[in-house]
Amino acid sequence: MRIGGRPVAARLRAGAPRLTREVLDRLPAELPAYAALPAEELGGDIAEIVQHTVRLFADVVEGRLAACDADLAPQCASAAQRAEEGVPLDAILTAYQIGVEMCWRETTGQARPEELGDVLVLFADLLGLQRAIVAAVSAAYLEARRSLEGPEQSGRHALFAALLAGESADTVAGRTGVRPAARYLVLTLVLAAHPDEARPGPCAAIAARRKLRRIRQALDGFTGHPALTALDPGGGTALLPVDAAPDWPKVRALIAHAADAADTAITAAAALTEPTGIPDAVDRNTEVIRLIRSSGRGPGLYLLTDVLLDYQLSRPSAALAGLAGLLTPLDRRPELLLTLETYLTHGRDRRATAATLHLHPNTVDYRIRRVTGLTGLSPNRVEDLHRLNAALVARRTLGAGTPGG
Template sequence: MTRDNSTRARVPTARADPLRIGGRSVAAQLRAGAPGLTRRVLSRLPTELPVYAELPDEELAGDIAEIVQHTLRLFADVVERRLAVGDADLAPQRASAAQRAEEGVPLDAILTAYQIGVEMCWSESTEQARPEELPAVLELFADLLRLQRELIAAVSAAYLEARQLLDGQEQTGRHALLAALLAGESPEAVAGRTGVRPAARYVVLTLALAAHPDEARPGSRAGIAARRKLRRIRQALDRFTGEPALTALDAAGGTALLPVDVAPPWPEVRALIDRAACSAGTAITGAAAIAEPAGIPEAVTRNAEVVRLVRSSGRGPGLYLLADVLLDYQLSRPSAALAGLADLLAPLDRRPELLLTLETYLTHGLNRRATAALLHLHPNTVDYRIRRVAGLTGLSPSHTGDLHRLNAALVARRSLAGGGAGG
């Protein structure tokens, strides 16, 4: 990504006379005033750019000061000899940009710092300009713009090249850490193999993602929409803990591990999933658990079962805990009682409309109007069908004991239809 200016002519184009503004040689003024101007630039940076206030004082007085002075003297050379700027001239700026990238200084702050220096350099050179010196001022302005263009290009390219390398290394490390945790390796083994010490605990998320409407569009647009959806979900997860989440996600969903020091309140985690869904423009059905590194594989397996139960029971999108589906989970375990529970609804096998009405009615809290609206029926029809269910099965949702048995029977039927969950 480094710009190659090696073929650019470096032969000076001599000025007939030194460029003078305010009766003084601009190049000589810049060289003589470089130390003082450097100090003034350095005093502004921490004030206007808080990230520079976080750098060590010795770094500001050392590396940063050297770059400022080098840039000032480079501009003096450009003005005096009208030199085109080449790679060798900007090597210190590129090296500095790569170092700032390693330190995590944002690129916009670095470019703003250069802009502050350029602005102060311009003020220093033109504050005593006379009306008759307008041609010289315009010539200086052109020189300054040319140098600024070269600075921005060189610094941005070096920064992005360094950042890309660092991001690639970090991404490889995160993938290795995620794979080790999902495999159940001990924290000591993970740290020894990946060089990264796992967090004390993680919020383990299993997510099922609905398709964004744009994913149904033809051609490459579907792939772009899927990547956009995943990027927005990852961004929401990263913001939650303030560092990159460990994720293995595709367009249909997957696993995410959020490192935490202490278990966050569940309403906050649920709100996180709601925000991610809103940002991505898609429905998310997920399960969550808190686990230490050794417990992550079991948590992932259990989460997957929770998501399956949630979706098979017709519950809506959102984040669920095992506590939300305890009855479904327990009844999904292999048991001799399952068949007996399922048989409670056998009289409805030839009346699928009654079975559907019952399931919808129970799922929506015995709300006849909501059930009617979802099934496009009159509420009286719902009442009639529920009475028919009671007549055929001997179980009425209006009786508390029967209601529990009906719920259990529906869960048992779903579990047997899905082949069970295993041991």
């Protein structure tokens, strides 16, 4: 099919990037719901759907075949995401109408009188695609809304609440109608804010919902079963049903993948337990997270085994005050405390410590010698190293302050 002396399909494919930019310029200008979306979303997910739809129209014109369900799967997935974000259905359908209108103008703007037959065929193809898009997108949007508000979601909430209460499997099954898994991977998550969450207006709420949706998608994909979650923009708890002990490196990779997908830092603690052990696992995870954050460690996945010394020393004990007292001579030298903790965090690597603190390596050496002179303990002596680590943990536990704080 040729209009204006050029093949229509080729013209659409060649012009797809420009048409996408033009559509993206119009959407926020004409639709308040799209003006409220984060720039990342407009330039990412929405742009991909616009370009896919333009190329799909080219395929329909070239092949003279109606779009099938597989062709419209990206549009359906996008509609479900917009439903979760609270974008109104009428705004979504209007956005597609804007795209259809611009494709029509692009392909017929230079039509010649003798090409009227092809113009009419093109019009029929465009109406057919628009009809298919409206039907598929509307169905996907409404199904997503039903799943967010329907009895299945309510059942999952009831199951989650019963598991957090520590009810037995039989009690949970009898009350919710769902038998819990034999084991659960219990995740406690702390989520950093996405930059778009700092923007004024509704954009912040949309960015937060998008962040949580991407994290849930990553968690659901880990076991192939929906995760039970209670998450807000700052974090929360997720229960992943598993048949056996997980491969912990894969769980670490899961957290890294979720962080990349949501474009935010995630600090997580994990534990494996049977259903009745979930409340205790959540409590332990919460304590692990507290210890991780108080020690200044970065994002990622942590297990109880990663903080065994900190965990044990954080329990009430008469020895805590004595351990914390080992560093009392440094109370008036916060720069020495900071250097000591950074030095131990970096495995006693003087150059890494210097780079972190923006010091010369010789300054690090000098400060470590001063620590030894004031406390009598040297981090470079094996017999003193564990005592210094324990003393730092004890100080944090007793609220003696954090180095450099």
